[in-house]
Amino acid sequence: MFEFRKLLIFLAVAILLFYMIKLLYFTNKKWPLKSYTFLILIGGLALLTVATFADFIGSIFDYEFISNIRKAGFTLGGIIYIIGVILWSNFTKTMMNKLEKSAMTDHMTGILNRNGIEKIYDSVAREKNPFFVIVCDLDGTKMVNDTYGHIEGDYYIDESTKIIANVVGLRGHVSRIGGDEFVILLSYTTIDALNDMIKNIKKKVSDIYSNKNLGISVGYSIFPRDGKYLTDLIKVADKNMYEDKKSLIDVK
Template identity: 40%
Template sequence: MSELRKIIVFLVVTLIFIYMIKINFSLLTKYGHKKRLSALLILGLGLISAGTFFDVIAFLIDIRLNDIISICFTAGAIIFGTYIILWSRYIINIITKLHKKAHNDSMTGVYNRVGFELIFREKSMEDNSFYIMVFDLDKTKRINDTLGHSKGDEYIINAANIINEEIGINGFVGRTGGDEFVAFVKNIGEEGINEIKTLIKKRVANIKNMEGTQISIGYSFGEREGNNLKDLLEVADKRMYMDKNNRKI
């Protein structure tokens, strides 16, 4: 019975060894190969597997390999434990990157629509006293047509950075379209909102190496102008188009 138990342990450990190597290389190949992690896995589980193998051999041919078996198990456990710690950090890093990719706009770095709506739901449940601001860049098509799409992208990125910097710790920003953005802003009062509007408009109008850059801005207040994001965006959009049309008059 003891012989069978040792053989079963050896086979189980060997199967785990093979399975872990397969999973390890599958993930590392997909998300970036880490030779140190692979080496720790092979060495750690390899030593543990060797320990179970020597345990079976020692029992079958009746020789004493206790010291060798003990060294294999101890060293293997330490190395494999180190691997588990590093592997966990590696997986957390992958999850963080995937989460950011799923919820952030790759070009500007601000939230995409999905990410913005997710954070909005969390924040709006905490307090319904907040502002929604919408932004629409003007002259984007002209810049794309005259200076090229790379300059158009640069314009959008610069504007996103300006909006993000001016909103700062007062809220968060999302990109909802090509040159359209939305921001959640905590209740800083209409005076604070208008100050942010003025600063953003001034900075966008002075983006280097680009002439005629402008931005239209509208906002709504969560406590009195809507019960959900859709309603608040509609109110903010109307004010944004009023801002755009007033400038054309």
């Protein structure tokens, strides 16, 4: 007996199979893992398509081999398709994590960008414990770019980034929020320990080139004493950083 319902189910599964094959064609060269997952999904859908077709035909012709094809197709196709869905879910989770990390990372230096440091700040500030917000600005970057070229300028920024990140270590989070400007969130410590860390950074950055006009200016603020919002804390730290920069210019 002809069953229109079974025909509709077969057509729906066949259309989904066609769509998956088309999607595989467009993603095959870009995302190998995705293509591998698609192949498993397509394999399961292909078996399910055969099974739904056999189910439709079986409603018209009562043959045992059609019934066997239907049973095998639904069983194997269902299992393979479920495996494909699990792999696809894992792939999607991995891709979302990579995209989130990429959105929070400065692509030149590999440290946090502005979005990244803002997210870390929101998490740290919720604990309501005091901590330092430190602003660092490289001195002489434009001179390096104009004199030696942008490749050397990028090297100057990259080496300075490594120095700052190594000195801060696990005590805080380092970000690059502009061309040669950095923001650090540092766990609260004594002012003497903070000044020693800043001196260490200044010394190592100034050693990158033997030029007295190159170095780094630093200023800081304290949460929550100087503000409860990152923008306010950066403004205070920025003001102190420019005082530091001015004092270095006066010395030179």
